[in-house]
Amino acid sequence: MVSELKKVIIGKPLKSHELGEQKLIKTKALAILSSDALSSVAYGPEQILIVLATIGAAAYWYSIPIAIGVLVLLTALILSYRQIIFAYPKGGGAYVVSKNNLGINAGLIAGGSLLVDYILTVAVSVSAGTDAITSAFPALHSYNVAIAIFFVLFITVLNLRGVTESASILAYPVYLFVLAIFILIGVGIYKIVIGGVSPDLHTPIGTPVAGISLFILLRAFASGSSALTGVEAISNAIPNFKDPAPNNAAKTLLLMGVLLALLFSGIIYLAYYYGISPSEKVTVVSQIAESIFGRNFMYFFIQGTTALILILAANTGYSAFPLLAVNLAKDKFIPRMFTVRGDRLGYSNGIIILAAFSIILIIVFKGQTEHLIPLYAVGVFLPFTLSQTGMMVKWIREKPEGWMLKLITNTIGAFISFIVTIVFFLTKFPQVWPILIFLPIIIILFHQIRKHYESVGEQLRINPNEPVVPIEGNIIIVPVAGITQVVENSLNYAKSLSADHIIAVYVSFEREDEKRFEEKWKQWQPDIRLVTLHSYYRSIISPLTKFIDTVEHKASEANYQVTVVIPQFIPKKGWHHILHNQSGLLIHSYLLYRRKVIITTVPYRFKK
Structure with missing residues (x-):
């Protein structure tokens, strides 16, 4: 039943050799890997206006030079990451660059920041998309959290179905959004050109504004x-x-940069010229669309596609988080389960963990996008800074042909990214301070996991110089609760192991029960030794484990192995388990982690 339901939701399992069919062409890759960056034009310009609004509407003209500064940073980052793609064609991004050029801890800071950032990507994107929906339908505003969680679950299922399938579905809303925003910008600029927009709606560029400062401008930037x-x-x-992967990735990156620059510039310009002010309940894009088209079909088309891409922008996190987790897991800094591909050849464990943490964030922050964005942005710009610095070190050390130009590009990217990171800490410290706590904790956790794996490897490694102590014999202990077919089944199994000694152990709570059981045992299994233990405190575990300890201690002196064979009956129906005390499972769990014995469970399955 469960497997059939899984096939319906996720799809039929794919064979390993079908992995090549799951690779992406450029158009699909642009849709799922650029959706986060492209969708940010729906809230990035708004964040600038929110800061400038603290001075007054007269300061909105500063959004134009600030936007130019953002475009300069975008250009530097696109050129820098293009170099990273060709320098590290197997992927890994900031984590691999920082680890290889700046050291393990720098790599872990970048990797840890990005892991958290991708979780925030999902939470921010879905929360922003939900805001767009509730802007168009205010009656839904009180259901923000529930709507956001629903979309996270939807995208999770979509990604569990495989990269290609999710890309095929996501490509349409992404390109519809790009088309919608281009229409919005085109019509908006056309109305400005023909004089359909009053110039009184905005303050002329260059107008002196009281109260403006470099601090405010840096904060807005x-x-x-x-x-x-x-x-x-x-x-x-x-x-x-798809191959050639680096070339296709580089072309996709450049196309994303061009689209992002055009969309971001257009929204900033329209927001300035139409005199749009940020509002808690209505997004800037919504206000621009309403000012240009009114509340007609085009307005709802723009709001619908904006909401879709904001929600589906979370897919960037779903695409990048599992791959980054794979790199960290291969280096033994996070659990190896992240390297395992699921039924649909995706890294399912990474997808599920990402979804779980994102839902937790949405609940904790109650879907409030503005509270998540600063922490989200810091999580990005810290790896930006480290990766660009790492590339600087690489060029200085290796000095390949044309390295000076590459060094200058990465230096500019590193410098601006560092400035942005510092400004975020200075201007939004109340919102970004958690990164100073959880990032060191994550780094310590990474090292502890690596230390554990190294310890396990050392203990598992075969040492040919270490003498092997042979096992001289086997002593089998069978805990018994009565004379039943379950016990008989376990005893027959124990006899098949050619043990030197088989000891049945019965724990009684009453002296009379103990004597009666001994008499019945002599008649039933006279050839098997029975040891009866009296429990003064009605506990089976305590006297049994003490007896096993005593036997194990004496057996180890003679190089004998002790095996505990635990009888366990399995009811036909799952809910029947709660009707029994499950003492076999308790004994198994206790011995598994606390005793130097071999534990074997012998199941006896009921037929009705």
Whole structure:
């Protein structure tokens, strides 16, 4: 039943040799890997206006030079990550670059930041998309959290079905969004050109504004730079591209950069010229669309596609998180389960973990996008800074042909990214301080996991110089609760093991029960030794484990192995388990982690 339901939801399992069919062409890759960056034009410009609004509407003209600064940073990042793609064609992005050039800890800071960032990507994107929906339908505003969780679950199922299938579905809303915003920008600029928009709606560029300061401008610039989140995703996901993967990834990255620059610039300009002010309940894009088209079909088309891409932008996290997790897992910094492919050849464990943490964030922050974006942006710009710095070190060390130009490009990217990171910490410290706590904790956890794997490897490694102590014999202990077919089945199994000694152990709570059981045992199994233990405190575990300890201690002196054979009956129906005390499972669980014995469970399955 469960497997059939799984096939319906996720699809039939794919064979390993079908992995090549799951690789992405450029158009599909642009849809699922650029959706985060492209969708940020729906909230990036708004973040600039929110900061400038603290001074007043007269300061909105500063959004134009601030946007130019954001575009300069975007250009530097696109060129930088293009170099990373060709320098590290197997993917890994900031984690691999930082680890190889700046050291393990720098790599772990970048990797840890990005893991958290991709979780935030899902939470922010879905929350922003939900805001777009409730802007168009205010009656749904109180259901933000529930709607956001529903969309996270939807995208999770979509990704569990496989990369190609999710890309095929997601390509349509992404390109519809791009088309819708281009129509919005085109019609908006056309109305400005023909004089259909009053120039009184905005303050002329260059107008002096009281209260403006460099601090405010840097804060607005840092907030607007949140539109650049997701730029690094393509460099992390190179293995998802069809061959030649690096070339296809680089072309996709450049196309994403061009689209992002045009959309971001257009929204900023329209917001400025139409005199749009940020509002808690109505997004900037919604206000622009309503000012240009009114509340007609085009308005709802733009809001619908905006909501869709904001929600589906979470797919960038679903594409990049599992691949980054694979790189960290291969280096033994996170559990190896992240390297295992699921039924549909995707890294299912990474997808499921990402969804779980994203839902937790949405619930904790109650779907409030503005509370998540600063932390989200810092999680991006910290790896930006480290990756660009790492590339600088690489060029200086290796000095390949044309390295000076590459060094300058990465230096500019590293410098601006560092400035943005510092500004975020200075201006939004109350919102970003958690990164100072959870990031060191994550790094420590990474090292502890690596230490564990190294310890396990050392203990599992065969040492030919170490003498092997032979096992001289086997003593089998069978806990028994009565004279039943379950016990008889276990005893027959124990006899088949050619043991030197078989000991049945009965734990009684009453002296009379103990004597009666001994008499019945002599008649039933006279050839098998029975040891009866009296439990003063009605516990089976305590006297049994003490007896096993005593036997194991004496057996180890003679190089004998002790095996505990546990009888276990299995009811036909699952709910029948709660009707029994499950003492066999308790004994198994206790011995498994606390005793130097071999444990064997012998199941006896009921037929009705």
